[in-house]
Amino acid sequence: MVNIFVWLVICVFLFADNLYAGPYTSSAHGDSAYGVSRRGTSQYGRGHCAHCHEQHASIDGDEPEPDGNAPSKWCLFSNNFETLATSSPYSKEDNVCFYCHYSTAGSIQSLPGFNNYSYSYTFGGATSLTSPDNIFDAFYSPSYHNLKDIYDFITGARGSHINFANFPADSNPCSGCHNVHIARRNKAYPGNPSYTAISRPSQHTSLWGDDPAERMSSVTYGTNYQPPYYRGLTNLEPDGASNDRAIQAAKTPDYVTFCTDCHNATNTIESTTLGRTVRKIDWANSVHGMQDSWRRLDTDERRPPYRAVNKNYVLACTDCHEPHGSPNYGYLIRKTVNGGVTDVKANTNSDWNTLCNKCHTHSHSMQSCINCHYHGAEHMHGRPIF
Ligand code: HEC
Ligand code: HEC
Ligand code: HEC
Ligand code: HEC
Ligand code: HEC
Ligand code: HEC
Ligand code: HEC
Numbered sequence: 452m453v454n455i456f457v458w459l460v461i462c463v464f465l466f467a468d469n470l471y472a473g474p475y476t477s478s479a480h481g482d483s484a485y486g487v488s489r490r491g492t493s494q495y496g497r498g499h500c501a502h503c504h505e506q507h508a509s510i511d512g513d514e515p516e517p518d519g520n521a522p523s524k525w526c527l528f529s530n531n532f533e534t535l536a537t538s539s540p541y542s543k544e545d546n547v548c549f550y551c552h553y554s555t556a557g558s559i560q561s562l563p564g565f566n567n568y569s570y571s572y573t574f575g576g577a578t579s580l581t582s583p584d585n586i587f588d589a590f591y592s593p594s595y596h597n598l599k600d601i602y603d604f605i606t607g608a609r610g611s612h613i614n615f616a617n618f619p620a621d622s623n624p625c626s627g628c629h630n631v632h633i634a635r636r637n638k639a640y641p642g643n644p645s646y647t648a649i650s651r652p653s654q655h656t657s658l659w660g661d662d663p664a665e666r667m668s669s670v671t672y673g674t675n676y677q678p679p680y681y682r683g684l685t686n687l688e689p690d691g692a693s694n695d696r697a698i699q700a701a702k703t704p705d706y707v708t709f710c711t712d713c714h715n716a717t718n719t720i721e722s723t724t725l726g727r728t729v730r731k732i733d734w735a736n737s738v739h740g741m742q743d744s745w746r747r748l749d750t751d752e753r754r755p756p757y758r759a760v761n762k763n764y765v766l767a768c769t770d771c772h773e774p775h776g777s778p779n780y781g782y783l784i785r786k787t788v789n790g791g792v793t794d795v796k797a798n799t800n801s802d803w804n805t806l807c808n809k810c811h812t813h814s815h816s817m818q819s820c821i822n823c824h825y826h827g828a829e830h831m832h833g834r835p836i837f
Contacts, residue, residue, distance in 0.1 A: 479636040479648070487551070488561040489528070491515030503527060503547070503631075516559045517550060524621050531623050537599045538723050540591055546598065548625050552586035570773050570785065573638050574689040576682030577787040581778070592776030594783050597723050598624040604713065605652055610721035610728065617655035627652050627713070628774065634658075642690030642702045649704065651712045660704025667767055668701040671708075675765040676700045677756055679810075680790030687756070688770075696756070703767065707734055710768040724781075730826045737826065738835045739766045745834055752813040754789070771806065 475481040476498070486498030492515045495501045504526045515528075523530050529547050536545040543549045543557065555564035567573075569589060572582035583589045590598065600610070602624040607614030618626065625631075630650040635658065640646045647660035659665055667676040678699040681691030687699040713720060716733040734740035743763035750758040757764055772783045779786065779795040780802075786793060789809040795802045803820040816823070823830075824837040 474633045477635070478633050480631060480634070482636070485565070485636070489515060489551075490559050490561050517544075523547075531621055532598070532602060534599060534602065538597060539595050541587070541598070543587065546625070547623065548631075549587045554585055554588065558585075567638065569775070569777070570769055571787040574641050574769070575679075575785070575787045575790075576688075576691050577792075578682075581786040581792065583776070586775060589773075589775035592778055594773075594779055594781050595724075595776035596774070596783065600721060600723055601627050604718075604720055610719055612718050615652045615655070617652070626655065628709075630655055630658070635661075642692055644702060644704045647704055649709060651709055653712050659709055663701065665705050665708070666701055667703040667705055667707075668697065669705060671705070672700075672765050675763050676703070676767065677759075677764055678703060679770050679788065680756060682787065682790055684790040694756075706767045706769045707740070707765075710772075714768075732826050734765075736835055737837060739764075739837065741765055742835055752811060754808075754810050754812060757810055 476483075479485070480487045480503075481498045483496065483498045487502035488497045489502040492502055505528050506526065517529055525531060527547050529544065529550060531547050533545040536542075541549065543553055551558050551560040552567065555562070555566070558564055566584040567586050567589075568579065568584055569577065569582040571577035572579065583592065589595070602622065603609035604611045605615050605618040605624070605627045606620055606622055607618075608620075615627075623631070628649055633650070633656075634648045635646040637644065637646045637648045644660040644666060647658050649659050650657060651659045663669070667678070674697070677696055678687040678689065680686070681688050683691065686692060686694045687696070689699065689703050693699055711732060711734060714729070714732040716731050716735075718731070720729045721727075722729050736742050738744045741763070746752070750760055769785075771785055771788055773785050774783070777783050777786060779793060780797055781795070784793060784795055784806055788806060791809045793805045793809065795806060798819050798821065800814070800816055800819050804814050807820055807824075808814065814820075826837060828835065828837045830836045
């Protein structure tokens with residue numbers, strides 16, 4: 452009873468509307484031109500809070516889509532997240548976000564609807580043939596970020612050393628990386644991260660990437676971040692508008708700091724998909740990270756644009772990984788990397804080489820590359836080999 456009372460009081464406040472005024476109205480959801488607009492709720496202007504939060508199960512005596520749902524915690528129109536959904540395939544009902552971030556035909560967002568493609572597509576120039584066109588389908592992929600595992604990690608329920616204070620029980624796992632009230636529409640301006648859609652879990656109430664110090668051009672990386680090729684192999688990610696390293700690095704949010712909020716050298720993270728804890732990521736001591744490679748003069752064995760002599764290249768996690776899901780068999784490996792297509796259907800050396808050979812010409816084994824080259828791997832002289 453106490454809970455219900457508290458939530459009814461909060462629901463009244465929700466409709467006071469000024470809680471999030473500034474950042475909310477410039478967010479993707481709050482925008483009056485392309486923001487939220489749920490079918491059957493035309494009495495509320497586009498972008499209004501009531502497209503996601505309902506005071507009662509019905510609005511003006513009618514029950515809009517999705518019907519049959521009593522107001523849930525936070526007075527959302529449906530359950531925020533279904534914790535019984537421990538792995539993919541998910542259903543639309545498992546996550547309030549999926550009701551809209553679904554195929555256009557099945558979405559409750561008013562027509563004409565909208566699309567969201569993969570990172571490879573939006574920031575790498577991949578084609579729609581290699582990308583889902585909505586977020587639900589991305590999480591339906593063979594390889595995906597497990598939402599219940601993320602939920603358990605951010606709420607401190609399982610497998611974590613830290614409990615990000617922003618996530619009470621019943622939080623939405625998508626909120627580990629996004630703040631629904633402030634996320635902006637980077638896809639429309641892939642070269643301008645002041646429109647970033649992400650928030651670090653440890654800094655949930657602000658955006659990540661909007662500040663120049665939060666980009667791959669920051670002092671942490673100096674000139675060592677080389678954005679990979681965009682499709683066409685002339686210009687660079689994230690928007691394919693220039694082939695200048697510095698210009699393009701300054702358009703890229705610092706995804707290393709973002710991902711390592713969770714995947715760092717100390718956190719223990721359990722994975723249902725892998726059936727074990729995930730490897731710790733120690734980017735300071737990885738050759739693809741801050742550690743210099745030992746064969747740095749060997750430029751003829753590396754493909755452009757990674758051919759500078761005596762340079763300690765640092766890569767961003769999203770140069771190789773998708774954030775949501777991927778058609779490759781595992782590890783969220785992008786379908787396009789450095790301007791070319793990968794095809795990792797199984798754990799074999801030839802399949803994995805479709806990733807490695809996007810940047811390396813060298814391949815030297817009959818075994819699967821990731822038997823030896825995995826995050827954290829060291830060879831006998833103590834040098835990192837991945
Ligand atoms: C009522 C429908 C609706 C719900 C529910 C909804 N969204 Fe959205 N979302 C939208 C619309 C509409 C846009 C802007 C569409 C566009 O890109 O043109 C958007 C945009 C976004 C963006 C910005 C990137 C972009 O493509 O514009 C993010 C990030 C996002 N949503 C995440 C979420 C998350 C996370 C949830 C759940 C916590 C959620 N959304 C729930 C309708 C919805
Ligand atoms: C592990 C972190 C992470 C999780 C969990 C996550 N996202 Fe994302 N999301 C990202 C990153 C990184 C991007 C790419 C940056 C961008 O598009 O601006 C992104 C992009 C998006 C976009 C914009 C895609 C476009 O068109 O470019 C939407 C919409 C979105 N996410 C919704 C969701 C929803 C809904 C969920 C939960 C079902 C979710 N995300 C879970 C990290 C995450
Ligand atoms: C796109 C859907 C959507 C829209 C639009 C939206 N919210 Fe929310 N809101 C959510 C979700 C989902 C949660 C739960 C967040 C979580 O679990 O991390 C939430 C949580 C909240 C909470 C409680 C916890 C918190 O994050 O502060 C308040 C208060 C709130 N919303 C107010 C508002 C107000 C006021 C507006 C309009 C100015 C608004 N919301 C618009 C989806 C939305
Ligand atoms: C909010 C915490 C969080 C953030 C931020 C986060 N992850 Fe994860 N990640 C997890 C959890 C929990 C798992 C274990 C569940 C799973 O395997 O999907 C995981 C698993 C993974 C896996 C293994 C997936 C598999 O099962 O094969 C990869 C790869 C990965 N993350 C990459 C990334 C990248 C790249 C980023 C940044 C774009 C990122 N993660 C950001 C929590 C996070
Ligand atoms: C997006 C480009 C890219 C991809 C994909 C990539 N690498 Fe690399 N790799 C690099 C760069 C750049 C360096 C040099 C880093 C430095 O300067 O410290 C490097 C360094 C290395 C090194 C250190 C040895 C040396 O001196 O060159 C090894 C070993 C390696 N990569 C193995 C792999 C394997 C195995 C794969 C596939 C699973 C792979 N890489 C995928 C770009 C890439
Ligand atoms: C049996 C373990 C093993 C397997 C399997 C393996 N490697 Fe290696 N690889 C190593 C070791 C050890 C080194 C470091 C050799 C040295 O010290 O020079 C290395 C070095 C490299 C380098 C950097 C050296 C250079 O000349 O650029 C690349 C690139 C590389 N491997 C790619 C691959 C690829 C691609 C595959 C899969 C087709 C693969 N490796 C499979 C153990 C392995
Ligand atoms: C050069 C491409 C490349 C880059 C850059 C890269 N990864 Fe990976 N990642 C891989 C490959 C290949 C695997 C599969 C082998 C393994 O498990 O390490 C993998 C696996 C993972 C896994 C699952 C580890 C496990 O337990 O099997 C996580 C988590 C992960 N990456 C996170 C990250 C994060 C965080 C970053 C940035 C700090 C990052 N990756 C940068 C290629 C890359």
